[in-house]
Amino acid sequence: MSIKYGLLALLERGQAYGYQLRASFEESTGATWPLNIGQVYTTLARLERDELVQALGENPQGQRPYEITMAGRAALATWFATPVSGTERPRDELAIKLALALSTPGVDIRAVVQTQRTASVRALQEYTRLKSRATGGDDISWLLIIDAMIFRVEAEVRWLDHCEASLLRHQRAQREASAATAAAPEEAPEPMPSTTGETTPR
Structure with a gap:
């Protein structure tokens, strides 16, 4: 699973800012997939660029929440409806x-x-x-x-x-x-005809 769809799924629950998304992601995956905050904000920037999320104004605490867009909901629905292909998984x-x-x-x-x-x-x-x-x-x-x-x-x-x-x-x-x-016997040499009509071994 890419982080992209994980964040979209979390934003489908409601608006959230970066640190909230990281905490929710790790909680949802049982801390088996730890994220650093840089990964979260880099992914959010790409999602915003692709118009799958939009950034909102800063709240009184100076935090900038994001919300999912209609295009983001459509992309998320497609992901949930599409089976995971073996060719899309990381190489073994x-x-x-x-x-x-x-x-x-x-x-x-x-x-x-x-x-x-x-x-x-x-x-x-x-x-x-x-x-x-x-x-x-x-x-x-x-x-x-x-x-x-x-x-x-x-x-x-x-x-x-x-x-x-x-x-x-x-x-x-x-x-x-x-x-x-190693145990196979060697083949006996084939006899060669002599000038006298008799055969002699090679």
């Missing part, structure tokens, strides 16, 4: 790292897999602890985000297990192929 750095590790001299691919699995299992334990501390009164949006993170890490651990098993099968097949090649 872990998959790219493993692919490169396979072809990089001196890299122990199994050590790379094991290091990542250890970190993923640790993250899974932490997310599970966070969820276990939740009570019935906790924000359902935060619980849904924690569940999504748990499911994602569980899938990553399963994929790493699959990677390790595939590597073991590949290495075993390579060893067997090398052993079969």
Whole structure:
């Protein structure tokens, strides 16, 4: 999700200024996506440029709130109605790292897999602890985000297990192929015809 649509969704609730938007964004995402105030104001400037939000006059405290425009509401509605495409998601750095590790001299691919699995299992334990501390009164949006993170890490651990098993099968097949090649008997040389009509070995 881009910050752009997150801010539009927050402004759909009502007018807000930068620091309010940052606090609301982090609260809505369970603090799993921290923002700095510079990101917020840079995004607001782009939204204002594209006429998706408009800045209002400063309030008595010197704060400048923003509100969503009709064009912003239309863009937000389109975003909610459009499924997230796999090509629009960030590239999978872990998959790219493993692919490169396979072809990089001196890299122990199994050590790379094991290091990542250890970190993923640790993250899974932490997310599970966070969820276990939740009570019935906790924000359902935060619980849904924690569940999504748990499911994602569980899938990553399963994929790493699959990677390790595939590597073991590949290495075993390579060893067997090398052993079969080494054990294969050499072909006997074909005889060469002699000038006397008899054959002699080459």
